[in-house]
Amino acid sequence: MTRFVNLKTSTKLLVGFGGVLVLFAILLVMAFQAIKTIRQNDEIALAALAIENNLNEDRADILTMLGLHDVALRDRLITDLRSLSGEGDRLMARMRELAADNPSLLSGMDAYAEPRQDYVRLRDTQTVPLILKGQFDAARDAALGEQNNRYLAMRKISRGIREEASRQAHEEARRAYIAFSAVGLVTLAAAILMVWLLNRLIARPLRSITRVAERIAVGDLPEDLRSESRDDEVGQLAQAFARMTHSLKMMATFAERIAAGDLQGQPELLSDKDVLGRAFETMTHNLRELTGELAEGINVLSASASQISTSTSQLAAGAMETATAITETTTTVEEVRQTAEVSNDKAHSVSASAQRAAEVSEAGRRSTLDTIEGMNRIQQQMDAIADSMMRLNEQSHAVGQIVATVEDLAGQSKLLAVNASIEAAKAGENGKGFAVVAQEVKSLADQSRQATTQVRTILEEIQKATGAAVLATEQGSHAVEAGSKQAQETGRSIQALADSIVEASEAAVQIAASSQQQLVGVDQVASAMESIKIAGEQNSESAKQLEGAAHSIKLLGEKLKRLADNYRI
Amino acid sequence: MNETTSDAEHIRKTLRLRAEALARPVAAPPDETEFLEVLEFGLAEERYALETAHVHEVQPLRRLAPIPCTPPFLRGLVHLRGRLVAVIDLKKFFDLPEHGITDLHHVVVLQKSEMDIGLLADTVYGVRMLPRDAVQPPLPTLTGIRADYLKGITAERVVVLDAPRILADPRFIIDENVHS
Numbered sequence: 001m002t003r004f005v006n007l008k009t010s011t012k013l014l015v016g017f018g019g020v021l022v023l024f025a026i027l028l029v030m031a032f033q034a035i036k037t038i039r040q041n042d043e044i045a046l047a048a049l050a051i052e053n054n055l056n057e058d059r060a061d062i063l064t065m066l067g068l069h070d071v072a073l074r075d076r077l078i079t080d081l082r083s084l085s086g087e088g089d090r091l092m093a094r095m096r097e098l099a100a101d102n103p104s105l106l107s108g109m110d111a112y113a114e115p116r117q118d119y120v121r122l123r124d125t126q127t128v129p130l131i132l133k134g135q136f137d138a139a140r141d142a143a144l145g146e147q148n149n150r151y152l153a154m155r156k157i158s159r160g161i162r163e164e165a166s167r168q169a170h171e172e173a174r175r176a177y178i179a180f181s182a183v184g185l186v187t188l189a190a191a192i193l194m195v196w197l198l199n200r201l202i203a204r205p206l207r208s209i210t211r212v213a214e215r216i217a218v219g220d221l222p223e224d225l226r227s228e229s230r231d232d233e234v235g236q237l238a239q240a241f242a243r244m245t246h247s248l249k250m251m252a253t254f255a256e257r258i259a260a261g262d263l264q265g266q267p268e269l270l271s272d273k274d275v276l277g278r279a280f281e282t283m284t285h286n287l288r289e290l291t292g293e294l295a296e297g298i299n300v301l302s303a304s305a306s307q308i309s310t311s312t313s314q315l316a317a318g319a320m321e322t323a324t325a326i327t328e329t330t331t332t333v334e335e336v337r338q339t340a341e342v343s344n345d346k347a348h349s350v351s352a353s354a355q356r357a358a359e360v361s362e363a364g365r366r367s368t369l370d371t372i373e374g375m376n377r378i379q380q381q382m383d384a385i386a387d388s389m390m391r392l393n394e395q396s397h398a399v400g401q402i403v404a405t406v407e408d409l410a411g412q413s414k415l416l417a418v419n420a421s422i423e424a425a426k427a428g429e430n431g432k433g434f435a436v437v438a439q440e441v442k443s444l445a446d447q448s449r450q451a452t453t454q455v456r457t458i459l460e461e462i463q464k465a466t467g468a469a470v471l472a473t474e475q476g477s478h479a480v481e482a483g484s485k486q487a488q489e490t491g492r493s494i495q496a497l498a499d500s501i502v503e504a505s506e507a508a509v510q511i512a513a514s515s516q517q518q519l520v521g522v523d524q525v526a527s528a529m530e531s532i533k534i535a536g537e538q539n540s541e542s543a544k545q546l547e548g549a550a551h552s553i554k555l556l557g558e559k560l561k562r563l564a565d566n567y568r569i
Numbered sequence: 570m571n572e573t574t575s576d577a578e579h580i581r582k583t584l585r586l587r588a589e590a591l592a593r594p595v596a597a598p599p600d601e602t603e604f605l606e607v608l609e610f611g612l613a614e615e616r617y618a619l620e621t622a623h624v625h626e627v628q629p630l631r632r633l634a635p636i637p638c639t640p641p642f643l644r645g646l647v648h649l650r651g652r653l654v655a656v657i658d659l660k661k662f663f664d665l666p667e668h669g670i671t672d673l674h675h676v677v678v679l680q681k682s683e684m685d686i687g688l689l690a691d692t693v694y695g696v697r698m699l700p701r702d703a704v705q706p707p708l709p710t711l712t713g714i715r716a717d718y719l720k721g722i723t724a725e726r727v728v729v730l731d732a733p734r735i736l737a738d739p740r741f742i743i744d745e746n747v748h749s
Binding site for chain 1: 606622624
């Protein structure tokens with residue numbers, strides 16, 4: 001048993017399946033032999049049946065030729081008889097060949113061959129030639145009688161052969177059934193034995209190894225792995241599993257050391273292809289570097305945490321200051337908002353004023369147009385006055401001439417008076433009355449002269465006055481012209497002023513709108529400042545929390561430093 | 570009250586002034602022996618007078634025809650009603666300023682046998698009666714032609730000329746020869 005167990009699995013399979021196969025081969029050979037014998041007997045039986053049929057046909061042909069006297073049919077039947085004779089010889093030979101190793105049948109064949117030889121000779125030598133000669137009665141006599149007895153004996157022999165062959169085939173079949181049953185039972189028993197053995201020796205240990213592998217697969221490394229002392233593949237597999245568990249345990253131990261912080265060890269490489277070992281080697285190397293860098297980083301982090309703590313303290317102070325500044329800014333924005341309201345009201349009033357100013361300037365422009373028209377009328381009237389003055393001047397000149405004439409007349413009258421006085425003086429006493437008259441005439445002449453002088457004086461004054469008036473009207477005309485121009489310029493200026501005022505009005509409207517928007521914007525700024533104020537307070541709160549958080553980070557950094565010191569590199 | 574009184578006073582004064590101005594003094598009837606009838610005329614700014622007995626007539630100066638190559642005092646000839654009158658300018662003798670000749674000048678024609686002499690007068694004032702005692706003799710300091718022609722001077726500084734002497738003055742007889 002132990003030797004069988006220590007055999008290789010392929011050998012075991014070969015042994016088991018080989019036995020069963022041998023039994024199957026025996027069974028097969030026996031089946032072949034039985035089938036061959038049965039088939040041989042069947043063929044013999046068939047040949048005997050064919051020989052009997054041949055004989056029957058031969059006999060039928062003879063009888064047909066005896067009954068019918070048709071020459072054509074007779075010739076065809078004779079030919080058929082010959083072929084039947086050949087076939088009967090061939091069937092006899094075949095039968096002898098088949099039954100070569102069967103003496104009982106051979107003896108039957110010999111018994112059949114003797115009458116057949118007589119039957120064929122008689123037929124060919126008597127019956128057929130008689131039929132050909134037309135002596136049918138002779139032929140009939142030859143054919144019946146002895147010949148018929150031979151025929152019946154031959155048929156009986158052939159039937160005996162056929163029955164003997166069938167009996168032998170049945171016998172053979174019965175023997176084969178018994179043999180097949182015995183050998184089949186033995187083969188079945190051997191196969192069942194093999195299945196039981198293989199299950200016992202291969203499948204059961206494989207199942208236990210599979211359970212171990214499944215435990216390993218979920219991470220359980222079993223301590224009590226039994227190493228079976230078997231030399232076959234199953235035993236080798238169990239030993240390989242034991243070695244694998246051992247190496248995995250080593251790796252697990254090493255990993256536990258790493259987990260405990262000991263990074264100084266090196267894993268043993270089980271072979272050149274130890275992937276896990278190399279990975280552990282690389283891992284410890286990388287972990288050493290990483291822990292070194294981590295320690296440095298923790299130092300930096302600790303220092304940074306201290307700085308952050310300081311900075312957050314400053315930040316908290318700054319946030320407080322910012323909150324104060326935001327409060328002040330909010331107040332300022334409120335003041336700005338009030339100022340914007342005032343400026344908005346002012347802008348509205350300026351807009352209204354500009355509107356009124358635009359209307360006033362429009363009125364001024366119309367007034368200027370009226371003024372220009374009035375100036376034009378004044379111009380025309382001044383022209384009329386100038387014309388009147390010119391006429392007055394001319395008429396005063398005419399008056400002057402008249403006065404000159406009167407003056408001349410006065411002078412002449414005076415001279416006449418003087419001469420009259422002289423003549424009166426010459427006349428002596430008689431001329432005294434005349435002298436008085438002359439004196440009176442002279443007095444009149446003097447008075448008229450004085451009057452003309454006065455008239456002249458007045459006239460000169462009039463002329464001066466008219467000249468001055470003409471000059472004044474001239475200047476007035478110029479002044480009116482200039483005034484008209486100035487009025488036009490004033491009109492244009494007022495127009496420009498009106499345009500400017502309209503622009504100013506529009507600008508004021510825009511300013512009003514802008515200041516409205518500004519007011520809205522300042523309101524938004526105020527609300528934004530309120531939000532900023534809240535945010536600043538939150539900022540301040542956050543800065544305080546940040547300060548605490550920074551302190552926590554600082555503590556964390558120190559803790560991390562202590563933790564990093566636990567690692568031995 | 571003051572204004573009304575002052576106004577009334579003012580009105581009264583004005584009325585008196587006008588009355589004085591309009592009042593004509595009653596001339597006493599002139600006595601022939603005591604009075605000298607003269608024709609008063611002006612040369613430049615001064616007043617001169619001639620006895621009407623020697624004066625023929627007074628005419629305005631018209632169409633004076635200057636004569637060349639004559640003494641400067643002879644201003645020219647004037648045609649008066651068919652007579653030729655030589656116009657003498659006394660201002661040349663009395664060294665009075667010259668103002669040119671206009672139509673306003675007059676010619677005082679004096680009676681002379683051979684020819685008439687006209688004295689150029691700037692202004693003719695008229696005929697008036699001068700009391701003889703009012704005519705004072707000229708100052709002895711005067712010499713030359715002024716002394717020759719002057720008859721006397723009144724208190725009103727009217728210079729009374731001696732017409733006969735002027736007419737007799739040989740200088741007025743124009744020599745036919747041309748003075749160089």
